[in-house]
Amino acid sequence: MSNCDTCVVRNRAxxxxxxxxxxxxxxxxxxxxxxxxxxxxxxxxxxxxxVANVIEGVLKLSTGTEDGRxxxxxxxxxxxxxxxxxxxxxxxxxxxxxxxxxCVFSRVDFxxxxxxxxxxxxxxxxxxxGELDRTRRWMLLLGRKSASEKVAxxxxxxxxxxxxxxxxxxxGAPAQSFSxxxxxxxIADVLGLTIETVSRQFTRLKGDGLVELPSRREVVIxxxxxxxxxxx
Amino acid sequence: MSNCDTCVVRNRAxxxxxxxxxxxxxxxxxxxxxxxxxxxxxxxxxxxxxVANVIEGVLKLSTGTEDGRxxxxxxxxxxxxxxxxxxxxxxxxxxxxxxxxxCVFSRVDFxxxxxxxxxxxxxxxxxxxGELDRTRRWMLLLGRKSASEKVAxxxxxxxxxxxxxxxxxxxGAPAQSFSxxxxxxxIADVLGLTIETVSRQFTRLKGDGLVELPSRREVVIxxxxxxxxxxx
DNA sequence: CGGCTCATTGATAACTCTCAACGCAGGTGG
DNA sequence: CCACCTGCGTTGAGAGTTATCAATGAGCCG
Numbered sequence: 001m002s003n004c005d006t007c008v009v010r011n012r013a014x015x016x017x018x019x020x021x022x023x024x025x026x027x028x029x030x031x032x033x034x035x036x037x038x039x040x041x042x043x044x045x046x047x048x049x050x051v052a053n054v055i056e057g058v059l060k061l062s063t064g065t066e067d068g069r070x071x072x073x074x075x076x077x078x079x080x081x082x083x084x085x086x087x088x089x090x091x092x093x094x095x096x097x098x099x100x101x102x103c104v105f106s107r108v109d110f111x112x113x114x115x116x117x118x119x120x121x122x123x124x125x126x127x128x129x130g131e132l133d134r135t136r137r138w139m140l141l142l143g144r145k146s147a148s149e150k151v152a153x154x155x156x157x158x159x160x161x162x163x164x165x166x167x168x169x170x171x172g173a174p175a176q177s178f179s180x181x182x183x184x185x186x187i188a189d190v191l192g193l194t195i196e197t198v199s200r201q202f203t204r205l206k207g208d209g210l211v212e213l214p215s216r217r218e219v220v221i222x223x224x225x226x227x228x229x230x231x232x
Numbered sequence: 233m234s235n236c237d238t239c240v241v242r243n244r245a246x247x248x249x250x251x252x253x254x255x256x257x258x259x260x261x262x263x264x265x266x267x268x269x270x271x272x273x274x275x276x277x278x279x280x281x282x283v284a285n286v287i288e289g290v291l292k293l294s295t296g297t298e299d300g301r302x303x304x305x306x307x308x309x310x311x312x313x314x315x316x317x318x319x320x321x322x323x324x325x326x327x328x329x330x331x332x333x334x335c336v337f338s339r340v341d342f343x344x345x346x347x348x349x350x351x352x353x354x355x356x357x358x359x360x361x362g363e364l365d366r367t368r369r370w371m372l373l374l375g376r377k378s379a380s381e382k383v384a385x386x387x388x389x390x391x392x393x394x395x396x397x398x399x400x401x402x403x404g405a406p407a408q409s410f411s412x413x414x415x416x417x418x419i420a421d422v423l424g425l426t427i428e429t430v431s432r433q434f435t436r437l438k439g440d441g442l443v444e445l446p447s448r449r450e451v452v453i454x455x456x457x458x459x460x461x462x463x464x
Numbered sequence: 465c466g467g468c469t470c471a472t473t474g475a476t477a478a479c480t481c482t483c484a485a486c487g488c489a490g491g492t493g494g
Numbered sequence: 495c496c497a498c499c500t501g502c503g504t505t506g507a508g509a510g511t512t513a514t515c516a517a518t519g520a521g522c523c524g
Contacts, residue, residue, distance in 0.1 A: 063368065065464055069376040073368035084365070086358055091365050118350035125357045126318055132364045133316070133323050135371070136295065136305040142374035143424025144301040147512070184471060192375025194513055199472055216471070216521080232297055379480070416503060426481055431504055448489085448503070 003032055007103070012079035013053045014127060017119040026120075029109040035059075035096040041104075042083060042094040051083030051110050057100025058181040062189065063092040072190040074135065077161055081127055085111055097181040142192050145232055150191040151201040152230035155211065159221055177220040184216075205230075235264060239335070244311035245285045246359060249351040258352075261341040267291075267328040273336075274315065274326040283315030283342050289332025290413040294421065295324040304422040306367065309393055313359055317343055329413040374424050377464055382423040383433040384462035387443065391453060409452040416448075437462075 004010055004027045015023060032055070035041060041052065044063055054076050061074035061082075073092050076082055084090050085107060105113075114121050141153055159174040162181075180187075184202075188195045205211045210227050212220040221227060236242055236259045247255060264287070267273060273284065276295055286308050293306035293314075305324050308314055316322050317339060337345075346353050373385055391406040394413075412419075416434075420427045437443045442459050444452040453459060 061368070063372050065372065065376065067464070069372075071372040071375040073371045084361065086361065088362075088365075091369060115354070118353065121350065121353055121357055122347070125353055125360065128357065128360045128364060129316065129318065130320075132360060132367060133320075135364060135367050136293070137323060139305045139367070139371060139374055140295050140297065140303040142371060143303040144297065189375075195471080196473085196514085197512060200512095203472075232299070427503080428482085428505085429480060432480095435504075 003027060003030075003103075007055060009053065009055055009079040013103075014081055014120060014123040015053065017123040018117065022117060022120075026113060029113060030103050030105045033102050033104050035100040035102065037096055037098050037100075040093055040095040041102065042090050044091065044093040046090055048084040048088055048090045048107050050104050051081070051085050051107050052102040052104040054078050054080045054082060055101040055103055057102075058097045059100055059102075060095050060097050060186065060190075061092045062095065070189045071192065072186065074131070075161070075190070081124060083107065085114065085124070087111075097186065147191075147193055147197050148201055148204070148230055149232040150193060151187075151198060151205065152210075152227050153232070154187065154191055155205075155219060155221065156224075156227060156231055158219075174224075176224075177218065180217045180219055235259060235262075235335075239287065241285065241287055241311040245335075246313055246352060246355040247285065249355040250349065254349060254352075258345060261345060262335050262337045265334050265336050267332045267334065269328055269330050269332075272325055272327040273334065274322050276322065276325040278322055280316040280320055280322045280339050282336050283313070283317050283339050284334040284336040286310050286312045286314060287333040287335055289328060289330045289334075291326055291328050291332055291334075292418065292422075293324045293326055302421045303424065304418065306363070307393070307422070313356060315339065317346065317356070319343075329418065379423075379425055379429050380433055380436070380462055381464040382425060383419075383430060383437065384442075384459050385464070386419065386423055387437075387451060387453065388456075388459060388463055390451075406456075408456075409450065412449045412451055 004015065004023050007013075007015070010016060010023075015026065018026060033041075033052075035057070041059070042050065056078055059076050059082065060072045061076065062070055062072045064070040075097075076094075082094055082102065114124065141150055145153065156174075158180070159176075159178060162178045163173065163175050182190070184195045184198050187193075188198045191198065202211075202213060205227075206213050208226075210221075210223045210230065212222055214220065236247065236255050239245075239247075242248065242255075247258065250258060265273075265284075267289070273291070274282065288310055291308050291314065292304045293308065294302055294304045296302040307329075308326075314326055314334065346356065373382055377385065388406075390412070391408075391410060394410045395405065395407050414422070416427045416430050419425075420430045423430065434443075434445060437459075438445050440458075442453075442455045442462065444454055446452065
């Protein structure tokens with residue numbers, strides 16, 4: 001029997017395009033894999049050998065320069081798709097930020113399966129188009145926003161993206177408080193800042209009463225309206 | 233008879249996935265449109281009403297903040313696809329940088345056609361995946377590179393992207409000299425800099441003998457190797 | 465209770481932006 | 495044919511933001 005029957009993201013991941021018999025066919029080429037926080041699934045520059053769906057946890061997509069500077073170019077959540085299907089090399093590493101569970105496929109197996117299932121490809125296309133939109137919006141932040149705008153935007157985006165799993169209340173409403181899946185350094189790598197600048201902005205937001213920071217990893221949004229004004 | 237028969241990008245655009253009879257079916261829902269430099273095809277924030285293939289020319293995809301800051305989030309060349317199929321709103325405007333010719337489709341017509349032609353969707357998926365890769369690489373530049381690295385990277389990328397149409401020599405070799413489809417301000421909007429900083433970097437590159445600038449819009453790469461070192 | 469990692473805070477420097485003036489090229493009209 | 499106007503680009507001086515370097519502080523685990 002298929003793992004998919006109990007998969008918590010089966011209705012949201014690209015698998016939702018498939019009929020029951022197709023799902024079980026897909027399940028024969030996929031397997032579950034658990035990752036601990038900090039573990040990498042894919043490394044930058046290697047040939048694309050596997051793709052995956054995120055079942056649980058948060059992972060980063062990152063790339064860097066030769067001299068060690070790093071930029072996080074994407075963050076994926078449960079039901080998101082990981083990897084580069086249809087050839088080529090992976091241009092960014094994939095690393096778990098929290099303990100995570102993924103459903104991995106050999107890339108060639110997945111490619112073959114997808115080519116025979118247009119509805120799956122269609123879902124994947126929709127997801128990729130959405131990811132491209134999101135990534136382009138992030139470019140505005142990287143290229144044109146100040147440090148304070150960047151941090152405010154980051155907290156707002158995070159409160160929205162973390163809602164589905166964190167929040168048991170009415171769906172769609174962003175979470176008021178949440179646990180950061182990022183260290184300060186990782187936040188800096190998302191925003192194109194240094195760790196010190198991120199820290200100072202956090203302190204300032206706390207001082208201005210827009211947020212509370214009960215611990216390093218906890219954030220409470222006190223004044224969402226003001227935070228949105230800060231985000232520009 | 234179909235315009236497609238004489239289309240110069242028919243073998244490179246997503247249309248190349250189609251058989252002759254399918255091409256002529258597609259041609260019944262598409263039409264050519266000419267744009268003059270500066271003319272917009274799609275505006276930021278509007279519902280996605282049309283999509284297109286670029287036949288000739290260069291166009292920018294751009295987005296901005298309320299207070300007028302702008303960021304160019306993509307640049308498209310002949311055979312590239314424009315627009316947001318499958319619903320949603322367009323998150324960025326599309327504006328011609330040079331005089332351009334495009335092949336436009338009503339979005340709903342295109343959606344319907346694509347859903348019935350999996351090979352077309354597959355091509356579109358490949359193109360979208362490639363564009364996502366490229367966009368993410370650009371994020372490293374925006375978030376982590378200095379002004380001089382940004383400008384050097386920009387010139388190198390441009391020399392590669394402009395090659396297919398500009399260069400009659402062996403394919404694949406990047407052009408040594410080319411005409412910029414961008415004003416200084418637009419270069420600044422691509423790189424997340426100000427026009428003055430871009431100008432100073434150009435002057436410095438010229439002074440260091442890495443490039444020549446015969447006119448405002450002309451660039452000659454004199455020392456590609458050194459330029460690559462500058463690009464980081 | 466150390467010893468570790470990670471985060472905060474401070475002082476200073478560097479880079480890029482801002483504001484301002486000038487230069488160049490192309491077009492228009494006298 | 496030259497003068498002028500206009501738009502874009504360059505150059506300069508100074509300010510501001512963020513990075514860098516360094517030290518301190520907080521939490522965690524042996």
